[in-house]
Amino acid sequence: DAGVIQSPRHEVTEMGQEVTLRCKPISGHDYLFWYRQTMMRGLELLIYFNNNVPIDDSGMPEDRFSAKMPNASFSTLKIQPSEPRDSAVYFCASSLTRGLGTEAFFGQGTRLTVV
Amino acid sequence: ELKVEQNPLFLSMQEGKNYTIYCNYSTTSDRLYWYRQDPGKSLESLFVLLSNGAVKQEGRLMASLDTKARLSTLHITAAVHDLSATYFCGSYNTDKLIFGTGTRLQVFP
Numbered sequence: 001d002a003g004v005i006q007s008p009r010h011e012v013t014e015m016g017q018e019v020t021l022r023c024k025p026i027s028g029h030d031y032l033f034w035y036r037q038t039m040m041r042g043l044e045l046l047i048y049f050n051n052n053v054p055i056d057d058s059g060m061p062e063d064r065f066s067a068k069m070p071n072a073s074f075s076t077l078k079i080q081p082s083e084p085r086d087s088a089v090y091f092c093a094s095s096l097t098r099g100l101g102t103e104a105f106f107g108q109g110t111r112l113t114v115v
Numbered sequence: 116e117l118k119v120e121q122n123p124l125f126l127s128m129q130e131g132k133n134y135t136i137y138c139n140y141s142t143t144s145d146r147l148y149w150y151r152q153d154p155g156k157s158l159e160s161l162f163v164l165l166s167n168g169a170v171k172q173e174g175r176l177m178a179s180l181d182t183k184a185r186l187s188t189l190h191i192t193a194a195v196h197d198l199s200a201t202y203f204c205g206s207y208n209t210d211k212l213i214f215g216t217g218t219r220l221q222v223f224p
Contacts, residue, residue, distance in 0.1 A: 033212060043158075043203065043214045056211055091157065095212070103148050103160040104205075104212055 004107035006092050012113045018080040021110045024073055025094030033104060034067055034077050035091040043091075049075065082114045117142045117208030121215035128194050128222055136218045138187040138204035147180050147187045148205045152217070158203065162189075194222045 005024040013019050025032050034046040047057040052069045060067070064083070069075040079086055089111050095104040118141040128134050138147070146165055150158040162171045164180035164187060171178050175198065177190045187204055199222045205214040 031210065035214075042216045045211060045213060048211060050210060093158075093212075103163050105160070106150075106158040108157050 004092055004094050004105050006090075006107035006110050008110060009108060010111045010113075012115065013082055015083055015114055016081040017114075018078065019082045019086075019112060019114075021077040021090050021092075021112070023075045023077070023092030023107060025075070025092070026105055027073065029094035029096055029105075030072075031095045031097075031104070032069060032075050033093040033095075034075070035093065037089045037091060037109075038087075046077070079112075082112075084114045087112055087114050117144070117206060117211065117213045119204060119206055119213050119215040121202075121204055121218050123218060124216060126218055126220045128191075128220070130195055130222055130224055131193050133193065134191050136189040136191070136202055136204075136220075138189070138215055140185050140187075140204075140206045142208060143182070143185075144206040144208070145182065146207050147178075148212075149178050149187070149189055150203045150205065150214075152201045152203065154200075161202075191220075194220075196222050196224070198222050 007022045030051050033048045035043050037043045046059045047067045049069045067077045089109045091106050091109045093104040093106045096102045120139045122137050149162040151161050152158045162178040167182040169180045175192045180187045201217045201219045203214045203217045205212055
């Protein structure tokens, strides 16, 4: 397996534009996590899915953020409209069922810059 | 709500020295994970600790878990420059994987 794949790797956009980040989890993994990493706030959990269903989105900062997982092999994180304070690295991670005790595997991240 | 705290946040150490990074978590959890992140890179799994008293070692790094104290440690033995990175610990609250703030380690000659 190629691991967790995120796209794009880098995104520069203007304030007010819509941004869509994409993630393909490892095949067979039933958990998918979206994180945001900044110097000030560290690694924050935004939302996670289990079997394509959003379980907890309490970390999503505002209504401008939304996430979907239409099938087991694809998820998106959308920001509309984007603001400069959304600039960060966004990571997607996937893992197997909790009871197996395996770790989460991270994608390479998307570095988002909003100007 | 689970909180995961690491200390120190920054660690500058000389090659050959030993040191320990501490990870405290606020609620009962039976799993603890350690990750490494190099600058500009993703997070890479180092250790998975699944039970009280678990100890795992890889090279100059050794991790342990005390679930009663809600404490995990990452011990560095005879540090080398290649260990310079940021280290994160993470734990689960139900199915939410929460990470600490990270410890930025810099090893100098």
